[in-house]
Amino acid sequence: MTFRYNIIRVFFFVLVSIVVNIEGRSISQFLNQESQGTKWAVLVAGSNGWDNYRHQADVCHAYQLLKNGGLKDENIIVFMYDDIAHNRENPRPGVIINNPHGNDVYKGVPKDYLGEDVNAINFYNVILANKSGIVGGSGKVLNSGPNDHIFIYYTDHGGPGIVAMPSGELVYANDLVNVLKKKHASGTYDRLVFYLEACESGSMFDGLLPEGLDIYVMTASEPDEDSWATYCGEGTPEDPCLVQCPPHEFQGVCLGDLYSIAWMEDSDVEDRTADSVQGQYSRVANRTAANITHSGYGSHVTQYGDLVVSFDPLAAYMGENFKNHSHDSVDAKLFSTSSSSRNVDQRSTELFYLFTKHQNAPEGSDEKYEAHVKLNEVMSQRSEVDNNVKYLGELLFGVEKGNEVLHSVRSSGQPLVDNWDCLKSYVKIFEVHCGRLTTYGRKHVRGIANICNAGITSEKMAAMSAQACSSRSISQFLTQKTKGTKWAVLIAGSAGWTNYRHQSEKLIQYVGKAITVEAIAIRMALENAREKGRTKLQILSDAKNVMDMADVCHAYQIMKAGGLKDENIIVFMYDDIANNTENPKPGVIINNPHGHDVYKSVPKDYVGDDVNAKNFFNVILANKSGVVGGSGKVLKSGPNDHIFIYYADHGGPGVIEMPSGELVFAYDLVNVLKKKHASGTYDRLVFYLETCESGSMFDGLLPKGLNIYVMTASKPDEDSYGTYCGEGTPNIPCLGQCPPREFHGICLGDLFSVAWMEDSDVQDRKTNSLHGQYIRVAKRTAANLTYGSHVKEYGDKVVSFDPLAAFMGETSKNHCHDSVDAKLFSTSSSSRNVDQRSTELFYLFTKHKNAPEGSYEKYEARVKLNEVMLKRSQVDNNVKHLGELLFGVEKGNEVLHSVRPAGQPLVDNWDCLKSYVKIFEAHCGRLTTYGRKHVRGIANICNAGITSEKMAAMSAQACSS
Template identity: 90%
Template sequence: MTFRYNIIRVFFFVLVSIFVNIEGRSISQFLNQESQGTKWAVLVAGSNGWDNYRHQADVCHAYQLLKDGGLKDENIIVFMYDDIAHNRENPRPGVIINNPHGNDVYKGVPKDYLGEDVNAKNFYNVILANKSGIVGGSGKVLNSGPNDHIFIYYTDHGGPGIVAMPSGELVYANDLVNVLKKKHASGTYDRLVFYLEACESGSMFDGLLPEGLDIYVMTASEPDEDSWATYCGEGTPEDPCLVQCPPREFQGVCLGDLYSIAWMEDSDVEDRTADSVQGQYSRVANRTAANISHGGYGSHVTQYGDIVVSFDSLAAYMGENFKNHSHDSVDAKSFSTSSSSRNVDQRSTELLYLFTKHQNAPEGSDEKYEARVKLNEVMSKRSQVDNNVKHLGELLFGVEKGNEVLHSVRSAGQPLVDNWDCLKSYVKIFEVHCGRLTTYGRKHVRGIANICNAGITSEKMAAMSAQACSRTKWAVLIAGSAGWTNYRHQADVCHAYQIMKAGGLKDENIIVFMYDDIANNTENPRPGVIINSPHGHDVYKGVPKDYVGDDVNANNFFNVILANKSGIVGGSGKVLKSGPNDHIFIYYADHGGPGVIEMPSGELVFAYDLVNVLKKKHASRTYDRLVFYLETCESGSMFDGLLPKGLNIYVMTASKPDEDSYGTYCGEGTPNIPCLGQCPPREFHGICLGDLFSVAWMEDSDVQDRKTNSLHGQYIRVAKRTAANLTYGSHVKEYGDKVVSFDPLAAFMGETSKNHSHDSVDAKLFSTSSSRNVDQRSTELFYLFTKHKNAPEGSYEKYEARVKLNEVMSKRSQVDNNVKHLGDLLFGVEKGNEVLHSVRSAGQPLVDNWDCLKSYVKIFEAHCGRLTAYGRKHVRGIANICNAGITSEKMAAMSAQACSS
């Protein structure tokens, strides 16, 4: 029986093959002769905004080729927001082009559904010819009959199981397919062809669209694949564009979409009466995927539904070609080759637009600034939604399996989700707690679908979404010094506290380390008050006294970060009890040296230990993102070559690994450094009220809108100010995960308050620094010199100041000589200095063996005396002794010899 059936099948296909070739005619020509129905078209651009230029350009081009094919306006229904042709950014007002050399495709396009009328409800009712359900627009619907052919083309952003509309609800795959089923059940068409351009467009039909509806679908991409924009930007050496770049005035936008351009340019050049939809599929699929293997861009065009429909001629849906298309954009030769334009995946077109706008704007212009702010904001939101979804997956399925479950792709032929009502509901739940999914964020609908498929209850989805997307801001602020001459460090920390407090952080989430010997110091001319700028108000009032005096130490600092309350000795016991979604800001102002920062007792915090603590914090999964600002000399050496990427930690340091940092608002003006209006009040002469990098970032935080300004934007401004006068400045550096820097300042410091009582500058003063700056290691000398200078002649005060100044100078000279002698003894007179002062290249840590460095510092101090804030600059020399392989015995012997006199 099976054998007879197979014989019949073979006979039938042979008969069909003979029939197909009778008199050189295709089967589609025969079928088209029999069909006398009307051709209808629905064209939808599902986006708005200038950066989405291409979608409306695609739809306008599609209209022109259908119109040229003989379709009447009464049978072409157009959905487009219509904010492109007359957009203020359009360099050709009233004109839209879809190809670098194309003519206007906008002229004559019917304006059926515009603006807010472009929505899912109207789209469905147009297909179903339900005129009573239409709200707004022309009211035109698909009044098709049983013999008619319908062509639907939809171009837009999408996501797994969804395509977007400019307003209203998303178009979900099951709803769209149900509408198509209803249309079929109404008996109001003969055949229907649907072309869809969107990311993951295959997911709108895979496993959902049954055969037997006389519907053929072609999608731009597979269910788990991006679609691509084309004719984008301008050529680069890596992506030269050849002749297919947009005109220069269109830089930053894409004129079309890769798949859409492919089928339309094919329709422009092929004989539609002789060529089939299936033939177009083959050519378009080839062009759209041509560069996947070697160029990294493109997608796999996919077919669904009744493939037999695709053997119809193109003319059956698009009408016939005419020789004089005013919108023609290519000739037949150029179509068959792979695209030579620049292509950008659809979700990156917004970034291309903003990046190009920033790149092309004049230096220092508002336009450049606004583009950078917007770019940072977009990057931050993208990063945030990625992290939110990642956390949700970890909460629901565990850290090990969360990512795997969320990104799982079902096999071909299975729909995205089993329960579409669950998906719609869970998308809404997520958006309630985590914010509306953007064009970029909709890629995560697959993850939400997989949550439904895993059987997670709605109650659990709501609870975990709330947990995943709620976060607390924490801050740890450390002044690592003591003594009146170091006024600025505690002033910096107090100012930082006021910024956080004004930004909405609670005292329970701000942990302050400071010796607290400044506000009520006997030398303070304003008892109980600390200021951080010449015209600033008191920043000391209200500052929590969590860890003061000897409780400001490395042990407590590390245990606070790790939330190890049992390891704390003294202090308030407050620790960083942060959660997996929380943001942490750490600010440390102090003296330092290569690979070290100090505590008030003189105890050193070594770079290796600090980075290990940060790694442990990351391993504990008790934060989402962490930002660390460090103000010390050689502060870059605390992270360079040590802090790996992938910890979600962003670091900004006051200086390079081999560079001093500077105090600011120091002393009084001189003819060379006049100070203008930025000198401290006279009674504060001899000290610096702040540190240059620290004052720069804090005064920036005071005047900027922290919601719209990013950490990266602050880095640019602060780096510029701090290096404005390199005789008295430094190069601010970044380390770690720079993607974190695209987060807004508000994500770590809270929002800007209008009435900061601690504000010290206005926006005009920020961009320049007219104060006197002193390198941190010279602030002690500056204090003593000023004290000696201002003391009455012959006074005991003048004598004391001179004695102290001479003593400090003598000790500095002594440690310099000791280290020089040690180098000479170890490496010879010729090479000693060279070895000790050698600086490793960027990306290398200060030393290979940190235990060696700690040990050799102790050996040196045992023989030569404790390294002071000044003397710690020589830690580089000791590190180089370790790197040179000197044994501990030799180090001890030579240190004893170098320092004995």
């Protein structure tokens, strides 16, 4: 590549030599003959604010070297906001320096266009000498003639295809080039040189500026590259300043820009009559890029337009050097190919300023606090615009392709965008929905240009921008409350005592023929239990589900403390825990070993058998006529409302339980959510789901575009866990998080649920987003993966950048139901965790272990424990045998346990799955909480195309004994 580049340069130099000799424009002629025309200059600093000190310092320095070169004030036109010299932060009032050892460059600078008069329209009209189009300012314009030479220097922040102005519209590349074309067409100059300092400055001319206009352009950087500030702050051992540190009082600002300092300090020390613009390019390019490889800072200076012009002497544009010029000149020995100053990329100068201000402010001072607040605000805004653009890309091009499309850089020689009107329009569309692009945010103009290049319609751009940003940023929530109402639906779907009765009867029906002594003992024990009081045995089964109801009660207290009204909180729970005869604290439910009662005042909207799938679906759809029993409360939300749904239960692949009635199948749940969206009765909806295999309820099923964000406790093929369980052991210590002794044998909460609720208790919900909660909760839930799970997200992840307060209300200072010290909320749980499907065994084992020797209670617990183990073994064997009958001994297990790739639903035909579950249960008994893990196997039977007749026959054969 280097060899090829050198060959091209040699060829170009020979070609240029021929051209200049033909045209009579050789450098030697310039050295012996002054140009007949006038030298003109336009100097533009396109920013304002103390942290942008360097831009006005650059322009003032440029003025001094041109003035020293003999240019008259009437021929130098200066644009600068003029808020630096007399800024209250300036340690040298009325003075601006551009070099650590330099003199004042502000003195004598003409004040042609100041403040709001520094704008694109005035800039264009000055170049075109259109005095009637000027508003404000001195009225000075480029009233040049056909023999005149023009030098334009522009320093500012930029972005792909744009440079900024402190007021008014951006300067777009196509508009600037069109103005230059008009200037050429007017015949009012001989040659024009344009130096541009900005990030991505090459994109202002690449593929746009034609040859033949007698215009030569030098830019600070390539089209996809930042430019850099220099003479910044103070040195560190890792990044020393050497002799080029700014004076101590200027720490936090940069005195100049790297490229600009390079060309101006070169102009200060070189003989402009003997040296060419091309010679300056070579030296400046070397200095500006000197530290890219080793230190990672610097840029590649680039040339555009008629390079033949670059062989003119510098004096043709900047005038000659005069010996008394001392404003910012430096010794030639200090001008080298590498900068000995600290450099900061242009987009980081604001952060550099704020960080230094915070670092140097006295501890406890208002100044330190203000700098801290401002720094956090700027960082938050940057993160926000990055996320908004990222999600816009994903909405338009998909998660996998979005980032690639937005960041694609066109080949050299191609303009940024094909349709500049599209770019301008789409930037405005984005800003309408997502807020005005800041200096930092303008780097994303490339992404918007690529959206135009991809042919996205304006209607789609508007719709997706609205969805990606939707005026819901955390910073906006801090100053503006949502107009809608917050609603919550809380469901504890645990099985009740009637389900136990049904399961125990089935067990006797299918185990009765077993010829083991253990089976006979179980049957006798059960019959004996009936005589002595079967209710007690059934209550034992219910007590293990205390965690789900405790979770829901805790969730209610969070919502209530956050300001949600009872009329907008709908609670489903069987309600057989608080006043259970086994409860050591009658009427009380706790969700944390050190927590308070979370049961008090919880609304009893749907209890007992009214907790079922049909009521749940009708409540979501606000179909009051479809609700049977309960309070009749439904989700009567409006188009601006926010809905939070939390469901804690046992589950299985593609299913979650209810204590009565049918299972909740994933396909049906997602269809209900789609209908809710179609009804236009919410703005955004968040769904937290705690069950085993909870990811399978949404994976491959929940589409984007519903304004629904889902967080699940586990992946589609993974258990979830109970927590705050039992007592510690040497292998699994509880530390300070053991339940009170009287609660041993049960789990007070679920791991994912406790994680998100304790996080909600201690975080500031106004300033913390759902996404932030996801990160913290995922880390805690997965911290001990031997007994933990992977929290997953589904749906419209853009919703997750809303604050927690938008769904749960704000944190109340007097909320203390189950809050814990922040220090106790960590990335790992110090409690004993038990996987959901083992909580029943854990309860029975602890019950048996703690019962007095020889007691009926101990015997009863042993019988029940053996019964449960037998039934689990039975369903495992039945399903295994079914798989072998359908697919063969070798393949059966593999087919049944096969897990589909992420993004695919559990099953292709959900009616098949529902039907085959019923077929299996008709022949093999109702699937228990444990047995529902085999729904995956039944789904795979559907996916394999097994007919219903074969499914029935093989199920009958597998379970016939």
